[in-house]
Amino acid sequence: MSGAETRDIDERDVSVDTFVERNVGYFAPIFERIQRGKLPLWHLNIWAVLVPWGWAAARGAWLLFWVSLAIDLVALVCLMQVVKFTPLLAQAQADASANTTLIARYSGWITTYGWIGSLLFVGGRLWMGSTANRWYFNQYSRWRIDQSVPHGVDVKRAVLGVLVIALIAPLTIYRATQLRLDERACFNQIRAAEGVDVLLPRYGAESVPALLTAMDAKVDQANAGLAKLEALDALTDDQKSERSALRKTVRDLGRSRGLVTNYQNISARDRFDCFTIDDFPTLARLDPPEDVTYRRVPDPDAAGATKVLREVKDPVEGRKVTIFTYSAESIDISINYLRAQYATAFDAMTNVLRQSLIRVEVAFMQTPWPVVAFLFIALSWAFAGNGTTVFVASSLAFLALFELWQIAMQTMALVVVSTAVCVLIGLPIGIWMAKNKLFRWITEPVLDVMQTIPSLSYLVPAVAFFGISQPPAVLATVIFAMPPMIKLTALGILQVPETTKEAALAFGASNRQLLRKVELPMAIPSIMAGLNQTIMLALSMATISAFIGAEGLGAIVTSALGDAQAGKGLLAGIAIALVAMMIDRILKGIRNAFSRI
Incomplete structure (x- = not known):
């Protein structure tokens, strides 16, 4: 030196x-x-x-x-x-x-x-x-x-x-380091635990070993009675019925004992894998709501009137459901009751909505677990404040509570891949659009048309060229969600004051240095706004793309739509809305942070 x-x-x-x-x-x-x-x-x-x-x-x-x-x-x-x-x-x-x-x-x-x-x-x-x-x-x-x-x-x-x-x-x-878990392994663990919980009070046992001992005693007793009956030369009708009952008891005890043995053989590692590296662990399984069917029939006591009949089916023994399924079935029951009770009012409202929709269409048809949750909360706390952090934590808790976590992550994966492609392609195009007047004159009307075309229209060419699977869903999402990234990138660069650019050029900056050190840093708030809009559009398109094979929350919505399961569709829709609001709040905080720099 x-x-x-x-x-x-x-x-x-x-x-x-x-x-x-x-x-x-x-x-x-x-x-x-x-x-x-x-x-x-x-x-x-x-x-x-x-x-x-x-x-x-x-x-x-x-x-x-x-x-x-x-x-x-x-x-x-x-x-x-x-x-x-x-x-x-x-x-x-x-x-x-x-x-x-x-x-x-x-x-x-x-x-x-x-x-x-x-x-x-x-x-x-x-x-x-x-x-x-x-x-x-x-x-x-x-x-x-x-x-x-x-x-x-x-x-x-x-x-x-x-x-x-x-x-x-x-x-x-x-x-x-682990192979993919068997799809039913964790579910079988839950079912085995539920079966043991039912058997323990039935046999008056307080632990699994005591339960096995009690069941072995019952099997020995039934086998002994069965041996006595089979030793007889001739059996009466009552004895034949008793023999059949004992055989059935032995079979049932054998199945129950196998269930308890399987539960006892579940290793601590298998339990750990199902709790941590599989889908979000099941928090509770409940007795399902009553299986109710509502139907309208003519009321004999009132001419021209109808009444609602409530038919309740016997519950399936031993059936347990998740919180999501319980809530969905409860919503289905409530909606069925309302549709049956107020059918006339709903028919009138449906007719009004249908006619209104037709008119609106005529008017507008041609006018176009433990690692991910932490990152969301950390980002919201770092950039968006305490209120948004509480909201993000509550939204994640909703996804976890209703066991939509893994499915929501599938949707997030599709959105992340699509957004990355939009940024990699849209950012250079936006820069070129801001720098070249002729290219901007050609591109602006094309982008306007792309934002006007209904989102479902993008699925048709994707399916025609690539079939039904995940890739065409990503392609359709990219095409639909890219325009805001391009337009707002160009807008941000065009809004950089001319005096600032002239000062940089006066100090000897080249065109590349002007873009990299002046225009792009000053356009970051606008670029972040474009990224926000791109992610929102990608999320909406990822939901619709379930029609052509995309997985995630959109698949639940389309499945519920096909099977008329209003409860599942409603809960999945709420989950999609929460995911969208979480991303929007976090990106808004990041954009504000960049704006202050």
Whole structure:
């Protein structure tokens, strides 16, 4: 280091000492070299290479924390696939009758996942080590403007980072080592537990071993009586009936004992897997509501009048239902009663609505578990305030309580993939549209037509070209949801003041620097608004795309529509609305945060 550089470091801004607090002797010259553009790309922060997420959490560099944690998790998940498939490959190779295609598939997976995991782990650590100091310098630059930006080394932040990792990493890595659970394994556990709960009071037992002992005693007693009867040369009709009853008792006891034995054999690992890595665990199973049928018949006591008959069917013995099914069936019963009781009024209202709908159509037809919940709550708390955090937590609790969690995640996956494609394609098109007047003149009417065409119309060409499955659903969602991303990106860039752009050009900025360092940062609020609208449209289209095979909450809605199950459709609709409002509130908070920068 030259004498001039040493003199500059000695005369540096003392705010570096205040911001860094620890290891000032290391960071001060690093910041000086970054500011002068002399820090080489291969310079590594050793702590960021060894424990990037720990270093980032302690220093308050939360974006680097999440990026490093995501890279490490993806790498470890890939490596765990090697651990999972290696014994399966050995087992298949040892079996002479094994399918050679299966062996080749396992071998390919092991090789692919092994390379991807290794490259991600090593390359990710080197990348994080080389960029950590630059990220920290950017944080220092923001801190000089806004003193609320985290600075120094805080033990509380480090502990918080450890807690986040402890909540996310172990379950995620463990899940990557496990094969897919049997679809009915967890349900069979629940049914076995319910059966044991019914049998315990029936036999006066307080534990499963005591129940088995009591049932064995009953079996021995029935077998003894059966042996006496079969030893007789001739049986009377009463004795034959008694023999048949004893045989039936032995069969029933055998089935019940098998149920209890299966319950006893459920391992702690199986229970843990069903509770954590399967769908959200079942919180309660209830006796279903009465199976009621309402129908209208002529009333003999009043000429021309009708009355409602209530027919109640006997309940199915041992049937238990989830909270979602119980609520859905209760809603069905209530709606059936109202439709039967007030049929005339409903018919009149239906006719009015039908006629109104026809007129509106004429007027407007041509005028066109434990890891995900935490992320939603953390985002809402960080960007949207306490009120939104409570709302997001309540909405997630609704999805969990009604056992719609996994299905809602399927919808979220479709929305995330579609939104990512919209951003990757829509952002460059929006930039080009803002920079090129001719392209903007051509694109604007096309986007207007795309936003005017009814959403269901996008399903027709998707099915015609790609059939019925998930990919055409994603394609239809992308086409329908992309216009706001393009238009608002272009609008945000066009709204950048000309004086600001002229000042940047006067200081020697190139067109690429003008776009990257001036126009795009100032257009972020508008771009975030476009992203918000894109996600909302993608969510609505993902629901409608269930008609062509998309899974998720929309599938429940379409299924309920086909089977006239109003309860399920209503509950799934509420879930879709809550998901949409959660995303909207969180993105609005993020947009406001960017607007303040």
